[in-house]
Every structure is written in C-alpha cells, then in structure tokens.
Amino acid sequence: MTTGRKGLPDPEVLVERLLKRRTFRPDPQGSNVMFAFFAQHFTHQFFKTYNRMGLGFTKALAHGVDAGHIYGDSLDRQHTLRLFKDGKLKYQLIDGEMYPPSVADAPVRMSYPPGIPEEKQMAIGQEVFGLLPGLGLYATLWLREHNRVCDILKAEHPTWDDEQLFQTTRLIVIGELDTMKNMCVTLELLEPIPGCST
Ligand code: HEM
Numbered sequence: 001m002t003t004g005r006k007g008l009p010d011p012e013v014l015v016e017r018l019l020k021r022r023t024f025r026p027d028p029q030g031s032n033v034m035f036a037f038f039a040q041h042f043t044h045q046f047f048k049t050y051n052r053m054g055l056g057f058t059k060a061l062a063h064g065v066d067a068g069h070i071y072g073d074s075l076d077r078q079h080t081l082r083l084f085k086d087g088k089l090k091y092q093l094i095d096g097e098m099y100p101p102s103v104a105d106a107p108v109r110m111s112y113p114p115g116i117p118e119e120k121q122m123a124i125g126q127e128v129f130g131l132l133p134g135l136g137l138y139a140t141l142w143l144r145e146h147n148r149v150c151d152i153l154k155a156e157h158p159t160w161d162d163e164q165l166f167q168t169t170r171l172i173v174i175g176e177l178d179t180m181k182n183m184c185v186t187l188e189l190l191e192p193i194p195g196c197s198t
Contacts, residue, residue, distance in 0.1 A: 037134025042181065044126050044135075045069040065181065067174045069126035070142045072108065080108050081123060087150040087165025089143055090123070098144050100124050100136075146173055 045068050048059040061073050071089075072078040081101075083090045090101040099122065103110055106123035110130050122130050122139070129135040149169045153160065160168075 034134065034137075037132070037138060040132075041069065041129070041135050041138040042177070044128070045177075048073065065174060065178045067125070067142075067170065067177055069124075069129065070139070070146070070173065071170060072125045077108050077125065080106050081125065082166060084162055086154055087160075087162055087167075087169050088147045091143060091147065098147065099140050100143055142173065145176070146170070149173065 045066060046063040048061055048063070048068075049055060050057040050059045059073065061068070072081055081089055090106045091098045092101050092105065093099070100106075101123050102119050103121040103123045104118040107118075108123045109127055110121050110123060111128045112121050112130050122136060124130060124136070124139040126135075126139075129139050146169055149172050150165050153165050153168055157164075
C-alpha cells in the first residue's frame with residue numbers, strides 16, 4: 001500500500017502555477033465559461049437525483065422545464081421564496097442591486113460549505129446553486145427577470161392581485177426558458193453552433 005503526502009498542496013499555489021492564464025486564450029470552439037454555467041443551471045431543473053437518499057434515487061418529481069430551479073421544487077419552498085406582494089420573489093439589495101434573499105430572510109435548505117452563516121447564504125430555488133458563482137449569477141438574473149416581468153404586468157393589469165401576477169409571471173418565465181432552449185436546438189439543427197450541443 002502506498003501513502004500519499006500528508007499535507008495537500010495549497011490550492012492557491014496550484015491555481016497560480018498550473019491554471020492561471022496570463023494572456024487571453026479564446027475558446028477554440030467559440031464558446032465561453034458562461035455557456036457551461038447556462039447548461040448546468042438549465043439541466044438542474046430536470047435532473048433531480050435525491051442525493052440525500054443516495055445516488056440511485058430520484059426525487060421523482062416532474063422532469064420537464066418547470067423552472068423548479070428558480071421557484072423551488074415544492075410548494076413549501078416556492079412559498080418561502082415568494083414575497084407575496086405584487087407577484088414578486090423575495091430579494092435583497094446589495095449596493096443598490098437586486099440579489100436573491102439571504103437564507104435568514106427566506107429559510108430554505110441550501111447546500112453551502114460548513115460555517116457559512118445564514119445571512120451570507122443566498123436562498124435560491126435549487127438547493128446547490130449557492131456553490132458555484134456562475135449558478136448564483138444565473139439565479140440572480142432569473143430573479144431579476146421575474147420581478148421585472150411582475151412590474152410590467154402590474155402596470156398593464158392594475159387590478160390583478162399578488163397570486164395572479166405571480167402565476168402569470170411564472171408561466172412567462174417558463175416560456176422564456178423553453179424558448180431559449182428551443183432556439184439553441186433549432187439553430188444547431190440548421191447549422192451547428194460551436195459549444196451549443198444538444
Ligand atoms: C464547476 C463545474 C461543475 C461542478 C463542480 C459540478 C459538480 C457536480 C456534482 C458534484 C454532481 C453530483 C454528482 C453525483 O451525485 O455523484 C453533479 C451532477 C450533475 N451535473 Fe455537474 N458540475 C459542474 C459542471 C456541470 C455542467 C457544465 C453541467 C452541464 C450540463 C452539469 C450538469 C450536471 C447534471 C445534469 C448533474 C446531475 C444532477 C442530478 O442528477 O440531479 N454539471 N455535478
């Protein structure tokens with residue numbers, strides 16, 4: 001039996017020496033890192049392994065484009081994320097800009113490394129989306145989109161209550177997600193897009 005070194009190398013040294021790019025190198029396929037995060041963000045709404053049960057288990061929920069990664073995959077989670085005012089989702093302002101609320105304000109279960117206080121954890125539809133910055137970025141983008149559409153609908157339909165504004169906006173956002181996916185697939189069928197693989 002062989003044993004490795006007792007101490008692991010400092011990740012910052014590894015990044016500096018092995019991974020850090022000092023000059024820009026365009027992706028040979030014309031893609032970028034945000035495309036990978038888009039795909040990761042998108043697919044986690046329908047691939048739902050129930051990791052707490054074990055790798056062989058699925059949450060056995062719907063596996064379609066239901067935006068469960070934005071609104072949560074249970075009614076309880078959705079309600080905790082909702083502001084219940086003007087159809088909007090809860091949010092916090094940081095330097096005047098809109099971000100997902102903290103877990104202290106919207107107490108949903110999130111996977112974060114141990115020791116991160118609730119005030120620093122962001123509450124998002126999908127439990128693991130606090131772990132990677134690109135997923136947090138798309139979560140923020142869709143939160144802003146939801147609340148933006150709410151403002152437009154409220155201006156158009158001043159008599160609508162919170163529930164009607166929320167449910168209609170949710171349908172619109174699911175439609176937007178599906179349209180993006182369809183555009184990607186259709187364009188690739190016509191002419192393969194580098195980095196956009198179905
Ligand atoms: C920084 C990059 C990434 C990290 C750290 C990461 C990490 C992980 C981990 C730890 C799992 C769970 C594996 C397991 O249960 O054994 C997983 C599953 C998965 N990943 Fe990634 N991943 C990354 C990028 C991506 C990308 C670019 C996609 C794009 C499609 C993706 C799609 C998926 C899917 C669909 C699953 C299965 C989810 C499920 O079954 O519920 N991941 N990933």
